[in-house]
Amino acid sequence: MNNWIEKQRALIDFSVANLGRRRGRNLGLFLAYTLLVFLLASVVLYGDALRREARLLLADAPELVVQRLTAGRHDLAPEGWLEKLRGLRGVRSVEGRLWGYYFDPAVAANYTLLVPSEAPPAPGQMVIGAALARARGLAVGDVLSLRSFDGKPYAFTLVGVLDADSELVSADLMLVNGVDFRAFFGVEPGLFTDLVLRVANPSEVRKLAEKVLERLPGARVIAREEMRRSYEAAFNWRQGVLLTFLSTLMAAFALLAWDKASGLSAEERREIGILKAVGWETGDVLRMKLWEGALVSLCAFLAGYVLAWLHVFYADAPLFTAVLKGWSVLYPRFALTPQVDVAQIATLFFLTVLPFVAATVVPVWRAATLDPDEVMRE
Numbered sequence: 001m002n003n004w005i006e007k008q009r010a011l012i013d014f015s016v017a018n019l020g021r022r023r024g025r026n027l028g029l030f031l032a033y034t035l036l037v038f039l040l041a042s043v044v045l046y047g048d049a050l051r052r053e054a055r056l057l058l059a060d061a062p063e064l065v066v067q068r069l070t071a072g073r074h075d076l077a078p079e080g081w082l083e084k085l086r087g088l089r090g091v092r093s094v095e096g097r098l099w100g101y102y103f104d105p106a107v108a109a110n111y112t113l114l115v116p117s118e119a120p121p122a123p124g125q126m127v128i129g130a131a132l133a134r135a136r137g138l139a140v141g142d143v144l145s146l147r148s149f150d151g152k153p154y155a156f157t158l159v160g161v162l163d164a165d166s167e168l169v170s171a172d173l174m175l176v177n178g179v180d181f182r183a184f185f186g187v188e189p190g191l192f193t194d195l196v197l198r199v200a201n202p203s204e205v206r207k208l209a210e211k212v213l214e215r216l217p218g219a220r221v222i223a224r225e226e227m228r229r230s231y232e233a234a235f236n237w238r239q240g241v242l243l244t245f246l247s248t249l250m251a252a253f254a255l256l257a258w259d260k261a262s263g264l265s266a267e268e269r270r271e272i273g274i275l276k277a278v279g280w281e282t283g284d285v286l287r288m289k290l291w292e293g294a295l296v297s298l299c300a301f302l303a304g305y306v307l308a309w310l311h312v313f314y315a316d317a318p319l320f321t322a323v324l325k326g327w328s329v330l331y332p333r334f335a336l337t338p339q340v341d342v343a344q345i346a347t348l349f350f351l352t353v354l355p356f357v358a359a360t361v362v363p364v365w366r367a368a369t370l371d372p373d374e375v376m377r378e
Contacts, residue, residue: 030300037304037352038311042319044344045312052339054231058224062196063205065222066212074220076191084215085197090208092200096192098181102146102174107135113185115178123177126156131171133161149186156180293357301353305345313338 066085068077077096085094098115111132121127128138138144138158148154162170181187197212199205209221311317 026296030296033297033300033352033356034304034307037301037348038307039319040352041305041308041348042311042317044348045308046317048341048344049312049339051232055228058228058231061224061227063199063202063224064197064209064212065227066195066197066216067220067222068194068216069218069220074194076187076193077195077219079190079192081195081216081219085195085212088197088208088211088215090200090204092198094198095196097194097196098178098187099193100181100185100187104146109135109172111172111174113174113176113181115181116175120177121159121175123179124155124157125159125177126180127160127162127175128158129162129170129173132174133158146184148184154180154184290357297353297356301349304352305348309338 066077066081068075068081079096082094082096085091095117097117100113102111102113103109104111109132126144128144133139136144138161140158140160142158143155144158145153145155156174156176162173162175176184182189197208199208205223205225209223212219212221311319
């Protein structure tokens with residue numbers, strides 16, 4: 001065992017020295033390789049982190065959301081629907097929600113006004129998201145005047161700013177009182193934007209959705225799982241756009257690997273012939289070249305992955321933020337939670353390292369199986 005370890009150490013030392021003799025070429029290869037891994041890993045890490053944050057935020061969402069449809073469009077739900085749904089077995093609670101959108105021409109952005117079910121602000125007061133506060137330059141105690149549905153000014157006093165940790169979903173959010181909401185949008189008493197159902201047994205969500213539709217044929221029922229899939233589909237689409245753009249780099253890398261597999265340079269063939277002439281076996285030559293490819297690819301992979309990790313979790317991925325978060329005036333700012341995913345690392349490893357190492361070994365095996373004089377004459 002010790003002899004094998006010593007032999008591998010000697011091969012590694014020789015491989016490092018051999019790489020140093022072609023320093024310029026190998027440095028360029030290393031930088032290009034690192035850049036490819038960095039870009040691919042950044043997109044994958046950022047997309048997965050956003051999906052993970054969305055799953056965490058939706059963990060406390062209601063199991064079912066019921067909306068009224070009129071002519072195929074979302075309409076206000078009457079209060080009578082609450083009584084029809086409260087009698088369903090397996091439903092813990094049914095509540096009516098008030099929420100809506102308001103376009104603010106001052107910043108050319110849409111706000112989401114919501115009446116919280118617990119501890120709503122007092123009439124005339126509001127709590128807003130951190131991104132909205134930055135966009136309007138608001139602080140606690142300031143007054144924000146907006147135009148209501150009838151064109152009249154409606155003033156809100158800011159009494160709080162939502163925690164930045166929830167900015168993924170609260171960037172454009174305004175929490176207001178139910179009285180203010182109805183007066184601002186002209187919503188009559190007894191009407192709600194939609195209804196939310198809390199279910200006692202999560203495994204019965206699908207069955208309860210069917211019962212809701214039986215009692216309310218003109219309704220649309222949205223399950224929490226469907227909301228999660230919608231978030232993931234949006235992030236997958238945006239991630240796919242970037243990966244399609246980066247496919248040109250992957251194609252260039254594939255051409256590089258193909259070039260290495262197509263044959264060795266005259267200098268490399270002469271080097272293999274000399275090693276065979278002085279007594280090296282075919283297996284030794286293969287192992288030496290394998291170590292060369294492995295050292296370059298592993299170092300480039302580690303460097304690219306670490307740089308991608310820092311780029312995503314500590315620099316907020318400035319290269320891809322606009323695409324993956326979406327195009328919006330009110331960009332959310334939030335800290336992504338670092339997490340190591342072994343399957344993710346293995347996938348990136350198989351996509352970038354193994355093809356390069358294989359492309360390095362194949363032409364060496366061809367040359368190493370020939371006689372030394374034949375190799376050097378080629």
